[in-house]
Each structure stands twice: as C-alpha cells, then as structure tokens.
Amino acid sequence: MTSPYTIAVAGLGSMGLGMANSSHRANIKTYGIDVNPQQIEKFTSIGGLTGQLPNIAGELDCLFIVVVNAAQTKTIIEQSVNLMKKGSVIISCATVSPDFARQMQTLCEAHDLLYLDAPISGGSVKAAAGNITVLAAGRPDAFAKAQTALDAMAEKVFTLGDTAGPGSALKVVNQLLAGVHIAATAEAMTFGLSQGIAPQTTLDVISQCAGTSWMFENRGPHIAEGDYTPHSAVDIFVKDMGIVCDIAAEANFPAPLSATALEQFSAAAKAGHGSEDDAAVAKIYAKNGNVELP
Amino acid sequence: MTSPYTIAVAGLGSMGLGMANSSHRANIKTYGIDVNPQQIEKFTSIGGLTGQLPNIAGELDCLFIVVVNAAQTKTIIEQSVNLMKKGSVIISCATVSPDFARQMQTLCEAHDLLYLDAPISGGSVKAAAGNITVLAAGRPDAFAKAQTALDAMAEKVFTLGDTAGPGSALKVVNQLLAGVHIAATAEAMTFGLSQGIAPQTTLDVISQCAGTSWMFENRGPHIAEGDYTPHSAVDIFVKDMGIVCDIAAEANFPAPLSATALEQFSAAAKAGHGSEDDAAVAKIYAKNGNVELP
Numbered sequence: 001m002t003s004p005y006t007i008a009v010a011g012l013g014s015m016g017l018g019m020a021n022s023s024h025r026a027n028i029k030t031y032g033i034d035v036n037p038q039q040i041e042k043f044t045s046i047g048g049l050t051g052q053l054p055n056i057a058g059e060l061d062c063l064f065i066v067v068v069n070a071a072q073t074k075t076i077i078e079q080s081v082n083l084m085k086k087g088s089v090i091i092s093c094a095t096v097s098p099d100f101a102r103q104m105q106t107l108c109e110a111h112d113l114l115y116l117d118a119p120i121s122g123g124s125v126k127a128a129a130g131n132i133t134v135l136a137a138g139r140p141d142a143f144a145k146a147q148t149a150l151d152a153m154a155e156k157v158f159t160l161g162d163t164a165g166p167g168s169a170l171k172v173v174n175q176l177l178a179g180v181h182i183a184a185t186a187e188a189m190t191f192g193l194s195q196g197i198a199p200q201t202t203l204d205v206i207s208q209c210a211g212t213s214w215m216f217e218n219r220g221p222h223i224a225e226g227d228y229t230p231h232s233a234v235d236i237f238v239k240d241m242g243i244v245c246d247i248a249a250e251a252n253f254p255a256p257l258s259a260t261a262l263e264q265f266s267a268a269a270k271a272g273h274g275s276e277d278d279a280a281v282a283k284i285y286a287k288n289g290n291v292e293l294p
Numbered sequence: 295m296t297s298p299y300t301i302a303v304a305g306l307g308s309m310g311l312g313m314a315n316s317s318h319r320a321n322i323k324t325y326g327i328d329v330n331p332q333q334i335e336k337f338t339s340i341g342g343l344t345g346q347l348p349n350i351a352g353e354l355d356c357l358f359i360v361v362v363n364a365a366q367t368k369t370i371i372e373q374s375v376n377l378m379k380k381g382s383v384i385i386s387c388a389t390v391s392p393d394f395a396r397q398m399q400t401l402c403e404a405h406d407l408l409y410l411d412a413p414i415s416g417g418s419v420k421a422a423a424g425n426i427t428v429l430a431a432g433r434p435d436a437f438a439k440a441q442t443a444l445d446a447m448a449e450k451v452f453t454l455g456d457t458a459g460p461g462s463a464l465k466v467v468n469q470l471l472a473g474v475h476i477a478a479t480a481e482a483m484t485f486g487l488s489q490g491i492a493p494q495t496t497l498d499v500i501s502q503c504a505g506t507s508w509m510f511e512n513r514g515p516h517i518a519e520g521d522y523t524p525h526s527a528v529d530i531f532v533k534d535m536g537i538v539c540d541i542a543a544e545a546n547f548p549a550p551l552s553a554t555a556l557e558q559f560s561a562a563a564k565a566g567h568g569s570e571d572d573a574a575v576a577k578i579y580a581k582n583g584n585v586e587l588p
Contacts, residue, residue, distance in 0.1 A: 098489055121503045133503060158499055169489035170499050177482045177505030184474045187551050188467050194545040195392055195463035205452055205464050209415045209427060211471030213507030251488040253583035257474065257481050260554045289547035
C-alpha cells in the first residue's frame with residue numbers, strides 16, 4: 001500500500017494559510033506548521049493537520065516554506081534535509097536573493113532532495129482562493145513532484161528556468177516595481193492634496209489615465225478611504241526594498257528609485273506605522289508636505 | 295446667415311495634429327496653425343484649413359492651444375484675446391501649473407472670453423482616432439461652447455470644477471506618476487539584466503503580476519525591442535517632471551521620487567538622448583549599472 005501524496009506548508013501567514021487551505025480543499029493530505037498556535041488553529045479548525053516538522057518531515061512529498069525571509073527559510077531547510085525522503089521537494093516561496101536560492105538548491109541536492117526556487121505573488125485574497133502566481137525555477141523533476149500541490153494553490157505557474165535563481169530574480173524585480181509604485185501612489189495623492197485635489201478624485205481620474213498602475217488601483221483606495229488595515233504591512237516593504245537594494249549594491253547597480261522608496265518606507269516604520277498597511281507610507285508624505293489625509 | 299461653428303488648433307504636434315484631424319473629419323470648420331510648414335502641410339493635405347492667427351481669430355468659436363509649455367501658451371493667448379469675438383472660448387491643453395491656468399482664465403475673462411483649463415492625455419494614436427482624454431475645469435458656458443469640438447476629439451472629458459486649476463493639477467499628478475513609472479520600468483528591466491533576466495522575460499512575467507503599470511506595459515516593449523523611435527520624447531519628461539518639481543517646491547511639498555525620476559531623464563537628455571523615446575532613460579541605467587540593453 002502506497003502512502004498518499006502528502007505536503008506541509010511551513011509558515012501560516014496570510015499567504016501560507018491560504019495555500020495550505022487550498023491544498024486541503026483539494027483533498028491533498030496537508031500539514032500546517034507555524035510557531036504561532038493561533039495560526040495553526042485557523043488551519044486545524046477547517047480539518048487541516050498539524051505536527052512538529054521533525055516528526056512529519058519523513059512523510060512529505062513536498063515542503064512549502066512560506067516564511068518571512070532567507071534566515072527563517074534556511075533554518076527550516078537545515079532542519080529538514082536529513083529527515084525528508086530522497087526525491088521529495090522543498091519549495092521555497094519567500095522573497096530571497098537569487099544567490100541564496102542557488103545555495104539552497106545546492107544544499108538540498110547534496111541530500112538527494114529536489115528544490116524549487118518559487119516565490120509567490122498575488123496577495124492573501126488570491127492565496128485563499130487557490131489563485132496565487134508562482135515565479136518558479138528548478139529541475140523538471142522538482143516541477144513534476146510539486147505539480148499536484150501547485151495545481152491546488154496557483155492560478156499561474158511561470159517556468160523560468162531549469163535551475164534555481166530566475167524565480168527569485170523576477171520576484172525581486174516585481175517587488176522593486178511594487179514598492180516604487182506604492183510610494184509613487186502615496187506621493188501623487190498627497191501632492192494632489194497640496195494642490196487642492198481630494199485623493200478620491202485623483203483615484204477616479206488617474207485610474208483612467210496613463211499614470212495608473214496595479215498598485216495605484218489596489219492601494220489608492222486605502223489612502224482615499226483612510227483605511228490602513230494591513231493587507232500587506234509597511235514592514236514587508238522595508239524588508240523587500242532592502243533586499244532589492246542589497247542585491248543591487250552587490251551587483252554595483254545603481255537603483256535610485258528603489259533607494260528613495262526604501263527611505264520612505266523606512267521613515268514610515270520609524271514613525272510607528274510598520275504594522276499598518278503599506279499604503280500608510282502616505283502618512284510620511286502628508287507629514288513632510290503638511291497636508292491632511294482623509 | 296449665421297457663420298458655421300469654427301475652431302482652430304494652434305500647435306500641430308503629435309497631439310494637436312490628431313485633434314485637428316479629428317475635428318475636420320467631424321465636418322467642423324477647422325484651422326490648423328503651426329510655426330512649422332511641414333506640420334501645416336500634413337493637415338492641409340487632408341483638406342484642413344490654415345491661416346495666420348491674427349487673420350482668423352475673429353472667426354473662431356474655439357481656439358485650442360496644444361503647444362509645448364506655458365510660455366508658448368501665454369504668447370498665443372496674448373495674441374488672441376483682443377481679436378476673438380466675445381463669448382468664444384480658449385481651450386488650453388498644454389501641461390502647465392494650476393496657478394498659470396487661473397491667471398489665464400482671469401486674462402481671458404477680462405476680455406469677455408471664456409477659458410477652459412483642459413490638459414490632454416492619451417498619446418498620438420488616440421489623438422489621431424479622436425479618442426483623447428481631457429482633464430477639464432472651467433465655467434459651464436466654456437464647456438458648452440467647446441462641446442461640439444470636444445465630442446469630435448475626445449473619448450472622455452472629465453469635468454473637474456467650474457473654475458480653472460483642477461484640470462492642470464490632475465494633469466501634473468498624472469505626469470508625476472507617468473514619469474516615475476517610465477523610470478521605474480527602466481530601473482526594473484536593467485536591474486533584471488544585472489541578474490541575468492532578459493527584458494522580454496521581465497515584460498512577459500511582470501505584466502501579469504502586481505508590479506505592472508500602464509507605462510510598464512506601454513514602454514517596456516520599447517526597451518525589450520531596443521526601439522527608441524520617439525512616441526513621446528525624453529525631453530517632454532524633462533519638462534513635465536520639471537513642472538512637477540517646481541510646483542511641489544512652491545508648495546513646500548517634498549516629492550523625492552519625482553525628483554529622482556527627473557534626475558534620470560535629465561541625465562538621459564544630457565547624454566544626447568533628449569529626442570529619443572522616453573524609454574531611452576533605460577540607457578542611463580544601463581550605462582551606470584554596466585549592463586547591455588537589447
């Protein structure tokens with residue numbers, strides 16, 4: 001009797017929880033792992049499984065790692081490589097550098113494991129619906145092993161290369177643009193206020209003009225409505241724009257807009273808005289420019 | 295016998311020529327005016343009329359001014375206010391400051407003329423098709439007088455207030471975002487190159503992710519294909535981001551992303567790319583970051 005296809009999702013934040021739920025809903029045997037018991041409860045309350053990684057690692061076909069950064073990712077990989085069965089796959093979803101991704105592939109392959117460099121995009125609503133986008137690179141065997149789970153979680157899986165690196169590189173490029181566009185949205189709406197234009201008017205008009213962006217249309221309403229309930233927090237972009245700038249610096253690549261956006265997010269975090277929605281970067285513009293937000 | 299509804303378009307550049315053509319095509323008696331005989335020839339060759347402004351100003355119901363900047367706009371308005379008939383309307387389409395728009399309204403109204411603060415958006419292709427967007431503010435009488443011509447030229451006319459100012463303010467907000475997004479597109483695609491990702495791959499992937507923008511999808515292909523045939527030139531954004539930064543400075547409003555984008559466009563102009571497509575700002579990133587563009 002063969003054991004059923006089994007996966008674990010390590011990191012049940014807004015993205016990981018949605019991915020675990022989507023997998024469970026597709027009748028895949030799915031473990032959810034997190035350091036926070038409240039997040040585990042959210043998953044087990046709908047019938048999901050949980051366990052300690054050392055106890056379950058040997059059962060897994062796929063281990064999805066959906067944590068905050070490279071350090072946490074590395075810790076989980078190092079805990080798992082000696083325990084997982086040969087030919088199973090580690091899917092790394094955090095935003096990390098391409099170099100880190102290549103190092104982790106080397107580490108996994110030294111233990112006869114497969115590795116997928118697979119950062120994710122789409123936000124919590126899409127994660128809950130099983131509609132994330134995955135920017136993936138890795139060996140065909142790794143894609144094949146992960147496919148059943150990816151089918152349950154993702155609307156779109158880009159196949160960006162047959163070795164680790166390009167997935168993380170394109171995720172970092174996406175974060176560069178996303179971070180600059182969120183800060184630009186804040187700059188434009190508060191600049192409009194300095195000229196007597198209400199943010200809602202800016203939103204209504206510019207969303208139909210060449211100045212629009214995905215982030216303008218997604219985050220603009222948060223500013224226009226003065227609602228900073230965190231969908232994605234300021235702290236995430238302090239981290240991600242920091243990764244962009246670190247990688248750029250290593251490559252001797254000047255990235256002045258990224259550096260400027262990072263300064264604005266860092267100022268927002270320093271002013272106490274780190275756990276608010278990333279659109280709260282507008283509060284720094286409003287303070288510096290002496291305009292009043294809704 | 296009443297004279298037919300008659301308009302003139304002063305400034306037959308890529309936008310003005312399309313607007314004059316659209317008006318002529320709608321069987322409106324339309325004069326095209328430009329300092330460049332080649333541009334006039336493009337309009338008269340399809341049956342459009344031309345003439346010297348002093349000779350025709352008295353005939354006009356509407357004078358559309360579609361020149362490069364505030365100084366040229368002011369010159370044309372000062373030439374016309376004593377010659378146009380009472381109750382006719384001057385429609386100012388260049389990107390100018392809200393203060394300038396208010397001054398021009400005051401000047402026109404002192405001569406019993408109407409004034410529409412009416413910057414335009416959409417690019418040359420939409421202008422040729424009669425599908426521009428107009429960001430307009432002014433008295434209801436001014437809108438009424440201009441409506442027949444605007445119907446021929448525009449897909450969408452925003453009515454942003456009953457006095458001059460908000461049209462120009464929102465156009466400047468749009469240019470802020472457009473300029474930052476073009477520079478961000480260049481930064482992202484060249485940064486991707488530094489990580490081994492071809493611009494076409496960046497374009498294909500990011501246009502389906504949260505990092506996309508209208509400008510990314512419109513200008514990105516120019517960079518990916520290495521085609522810098524000017525649709526809108528680097529020099530235009532040196533000018534428009536300069537206007538953004540000037541207005542921001544007057545309002546004591548710090549706009550660091552705009553200032554950074556302006557620096558990149560200025561560097562591109564200084565390096566000899568001023569008359570190339572604005573996507574040629576990527577050449578500055580490529581040079582500074584030592585990567586090779588397609």
